[in-house]
Amino acid sequence: MQGPRDQGRRELRDQDRQRGFELKQKNTIRGNWICAAAGAAALVLCVAGSLASAQVSSYGDKEAGPTNDKPPSVLNGVGIQQHLNTQLPLNLTFTDDTGKQVALASYFGSKPAILALVYYQCPMLCSEELNGLVSALEMVRFTPGKDFNIIVVSIDPSEGTDLAAAKKRTYVKRYGRPETANGWHFLTGTQPNIDALTKAVGFSYVKIPGPDGRLTQFAHASSIQIVTPEGKLAQYYMGVEYSPKDMLLGLDEASANRIGSPVDNILTYCYHYDPVTNTHDLVIARVIQLGGLITVVLLGGFMLMMFRRDYKHGHSGDPGSLGTAKKVNG
Numbered sequence: 001m002q003g004p005r006d007q008g009r010r011e012l013r014d015q016d017r018q019r020g021f022e023l024k025q026k027n028t029i030r031g032n033w034i035c036a037a038a039g040a041a042a043l044v045l046c047v048a049g050s051l052a053s054a055q056v057s058s059y060g061d062k063e064a065g066p067t068n069d070k071p072p073s074v075l076n077g078v079g080i081q082q083h084l085n086t087q088l089p090l091n092l093t094f095t096d097d098t099g100k101q102v103a104l105a106s107y108f109g110s111k112p113a114i115l116a117l118v119y120y121q122c123p124m125l126c127s128e129e130l131n132g133l134v135s136a137l138e139m140v141r142f143t144p145g146k147d148f149n150i151i152v153v154s155i156d157p158s159e160g161t162d163l164a165a166a167k168k169r170t171y172v173k174r175y176g177r178p179e180t181a182n183g184w185h186f187l188t189g190t191q192p193n194i195d196a197l198t199k200a201v202g203f204s205y206v207k208i209p210g211p212d213g214r215l216t217q218f219a220h221a222s223s224i225q226i227v228t229p230e231g232k233l234a235q236y237y238m239g240v241e242y243s244p245k246d247m248l249l250g251l252d253e254a255s256a257n258r259i260g261s262p263v264d265n266i267l268t269y270c271y272h273y274d275p276v277t278n279t280h281d282l283v284i285a286r287v288i289q290l291g292g293l294i295t296v297v298l299l300g301g302f303m304l305m306m307f308r309r310d311y312k313h314g315h316s317g318d319p320g321s322l323g324t325a326k327k328v329n330g
Contacts, residue, residue: 078204078205078206078219078220078221079204079221080201080202080203080204080221080223080236080238081202081204082202082233082236082262082263083200083201083202083233084233084234084235084236084259084260084261084262085232085233085234085259086200086201086202086232086233087200087230087231087232088104088115088197088200088201088227088231088232088233089104089196089197089200090103090104090105090108090231091103091104091105092104092189092193092196092197093189093193094153094187094188094189094193095160095161095164095187095188095189096161096164096185096186096187097161097164097165097167097168097185097186097187098161098165099161102185102187104151104197104231105231107149107151107185108227108229108230108231109229110229111147111148111149111229111255112148112149112226112227112228112229112234112251112254112255113148113149113150113151113226113227114133114148114149114150114151114224114225114226114227114247114251115151115152115153115201115224115225115226115227116129116130116133116150116151116152116153116224116225117153117155117197117198117201117203117220118130118152118153118154118155119154119155119156119159119218120154120156120159120163120164120166120167120186121156121159121163122217122218123217125220125222125240126222128222128240129222129224129240130152130167130171131174131240132239132240132241132242133150133224133242134171134174134175135241135242136241136242136243136244136247137150137175137244137247138175138176138244139244140244140247140248140251141248142248142251143177143180143183144175144177144180144183144184145180145181145182145183145184146180146183147251147255148183148251148255149183149185150183150184150185151185151187151227152167152184152185152186152187153187153188153189153194153197154186154187154188154189154194155194155198155203155205155218155220156188156218157188157189157190157191157194159188160188161188163188164186164187164188165186167186168181168184168185168186171184172184200233201225201233203220203221203223204220204221205218205219205220205221206218206219206220207219221238222238222239222240223236223237223238223239224236224237224242225237226247226250226251226254226260227254228254228255228257228258228259229254229255229257230257232257232259233259234250234253234254234257234258234259234260235250235253235254235259235260235263236262236263237250237263238263
């Protein structure tokens, strides 16, 4: 027979074994947490590195094709030469957005003008250029029609009055001040008159095939020009985003017939994108980034589920042993 002393010793041994089991479970869970956390950190760093490289790498570094530092050959005849202080040929005539024949001189004499050379069916850059112009003008205190004119001329002689009128409605509405409509002028013209105007501005472009193979698109650079009341080129602004402060200053100086200084000739080009160009590289980079983020979220959810299961398992123990331990302690 075993006496009370032997029974007590056996219960103490059981209690020690239970404590050892619990300690082992806690160490296992802690080890799992540390390993999982280290793995997650490594994965996040790896994905972050991939995302960072996808965001900051230049287009030529993407693995969609061989690296080429030279611009496409189609852009050889495209550019903008800043002809500051050059007189525009104000005797040229164009068709305005109402179908009326107008002389370019009718927009000058008393106020400066903003000149934009685009084409209305442009699938890419021209809309961004006009959107950037409107965004800047929204923060300029001068009023179109009262303080200056906006002259938009299509470089495509096949475009007509209907397109010009539609574009005017779009951008006057975007500007949000319909009472200024008389200060917006969307023009179309003949090839000789377009050539004379673009030559004076220094605006070189090339006609190229569209998706249907026909010569219906144009490779060109993006800029807007400030013109004095006398019709002389006073300032060039490159790209598709323009500083409202610079535009305000340019209009103010041009109104006094002062000519500005040349700006950095950093050109933004517009032409039909080939399916293997950098446009699709950017799309691929975005898909990779999205996939990496989804992977991190899914892995994090899986790890959380496993941690909870291990935690519950480690704290369940043996109910009989725990009850015995409590009884001995009691």
